[in-house]
Amino acid sequence: MTPDSAELTPFQTVGPFFEVALPAPGRHRIDRGTAPTVRIEGTVRDGAGHPVDDALIETWQADQEGRYDRTDWDGYGWMPTDGDGCFALDTVLPGQVPLPDREGTLQAPHLLVGVLARGILTRLVTRIYFEGQPSNATDPVLLLVPEARRSTLIARRLGETQFRFDIVLQGVNETVFFDV
Amino acid sequence: MTLTPYRRPTPGAHPPLNYPDYRATALRHPKEPLVIIPQTLSETSGPIYGADRLRPDDHDLTRQHAGQPLGERIVIEGRVVDQDSRPITNTLIEIWQANAAGRYAHKRDHHDAPLDPNFSGAGRTKTDDQGRYRFVTIKPGAYPWQNDQSAWRPAHIHFSLLGPGFITRLLTQMYFPGDPLLSFDPIFNAIPGDRARRRVVAALDQTVTVSEWALGYRFDLVLRGREATPFSR
Numbered sequence: 001m002t003p004d005s006a007e008l009t010p011f012q013t014v015g016p017f018f019e020v021a022l023p024a025p026g027r028h029r030i031d032r033g034t035a036p037t038v039r040i041e042g043t044v045r046d047g048a049g050h051p052v053d054d055a056l057i058e059t060w061q062a063d064q065e066g067r068y069d070r071t072d073w074d075g076y077g078w079m080p081t082d083g084d085g086c087f088a089l090d091t092v093l094p095g096q097v098p099l100p101d102r103e104g105t106l107q108a109p110h111l112l113v114g115v116l117a118r119g120i121l122t123r124l125v126t127r128i129y130f131e132g133q134p135s136n137a138t139d140p141v142l143l144l145v146p147e148a149r150r151s152t153l154i155a156r157r158l159g160e161t162q163f164r165f166d167i168v169l170q171g172v173n174e175t176v177f178f179d180v
Numbered sequence: 181m182t183l184t185p186y187r188r189p190t191p192g193a194h195p196p197l198n199y200p201d202y203r204a205t206a207l208r209h210p211k212e213p214l215v216i217i218p219q220t221l222s223e224t225s226g227p228i229y230g231a232d233r234l235r236p237d238d239h240d241l242t243r244q245h246a247g248q249p250l251g252e253r254i255v256i257e258g259r260v261v262d263q264d265s266r267p268i269t270n271t272l273i274e275i276w277q278a279n280a281a282g283r284y285a286h287k288r289d290h291h292d293a294p295l296d297p298n299f300s301g302a303g304r305t306k307t308d309d310q311g312r313y314r315f316v317t318i319k320p321g322a323y324p325w326q327n328d329q330s331a332w333r334p335a336h337i338h339f340s341l342l343g344p345g346f347i348t349r350l351l352t353q354m355y356f357p358g359d360p361l362l363s364f365d366p367i368f369n370a371i372p373g374d375r376a377r378r379r380v381v382a383a384l385d386q387t388v389t390v391s392e393w394a395l396g397y398r399f400d401l402v403l404r405g406r407e408a409t410p411f412s413r
Binding site (some may be wrong): 007008012016018052058061068076098114116117119144145 | 185210212214218227263277284286303351375376379402403404
């Protein structure tokens with residue numbers, strides 16, 4: 001480990017007024033010329049089960065082929081939650097992203113999620129996987145999560161193209177958050 | 181494929197998720213431990229913003245309306261670097277803040293202080309090829325909040341940076357040197373230790389000051405750097 005020549009600037013909460021700079025509805029449609037193929041919607045709740053109506057949800061994902069490096073691809077979404085703590089993202093189902101290993105292992109389709117809000121001092125990071133994807137069973141990140149908690153990372157299928165992903169900050173069915 | 185991962189923050193680099201003095205953390209922090217995972221291309225890649233989305237005066241919050249905003253005009257300059265002091269070039273920085281009376285132009289802000297018709301309180305810019313940035317604005321006022329009966333937030337400006345990857349993202353707040361409210365502020369004090377707290381306090385800088393026009397502050401920001409590899413060192 002090399003000593004740092006400069007030390008990290010500490011995180012601070014995004015606070016309740018971020019919409020001064022990042023106004024609703026944000027960027028909640030991600031496509032590449034083609035129509036979005038999936039809708040992901042969810043509610044953010046706190047430890048008392050109350051909706052969190054002042055959160056900022058950010059997502060980052062690969063394109064349909066599992067690639068991030070295309071100049072015409074911008075897989076970044078950001079959505080302030082509404083008065084009911086809800087968010088919705090219309091996007092394309094991402095392809096499988098390779099792991100940095102020699103075997104060419106592929107991850108199951110997923111989105112990264114950042115959760116920011118008043119009362120969250122340092123960004124929370126999680127992932128959205130999709131119900132019904134056979135590769136979920138072998139995804140190397142999902143396999144690091146205790147089995148009983150894996151379901152909190154898998155968006156439930158509501159219809160042909162519709163998925164539900166609720167974010168529980170604390171308590172029963174608390175969403176798995178990552179140290180990455 | 182190979183990938184050089186980013187360094188993980190050392191314990192105490194960032195505030196804890198549960199900090200009882202900041203009451204809003206009580207129901208908004210996970211009780212289960214964070215699950216440690218490796219970094220993949222998903223984490224190390226990130227959105228890139230084109231300069232075309234920026235307008236020339238986006239960095240000057242005093243020129244967004246017909247008249248000048250009230251308050252003490254300030255210039256903030258700084259550099260964005262990684263932990264190896266390498267400049268983070270061409271990255272988007274967004275700021276937002278209260279006006280000089282301590283009021284945000286936001287529907288949720290019910291503080292009984294006047295709005296300023298000449299101040300919206302939002303700015304954006306990109307770092308140059310040496311990681312430098314510059315904003316012109318006014319010094320925000322302090323304002324009361326509901327953490328406890330006597331709580332007032334010290335004057336602060338919110339900063340949002342993307343950096344080169346999803347995991348270099350930083351949201352922080354810039355404070356002003358010598359503010360007596362800092363020692364009472366649980367959000368500032370949630371940062372572990374004086375040494376780390378000093379990193380979010382700007383420095384008065386006479387080389388940034390514009391004579392007879394605006395007071396200058398320096399605020400440098402440090403994002404996560406890459407792990408050392410045997411080949412690069």
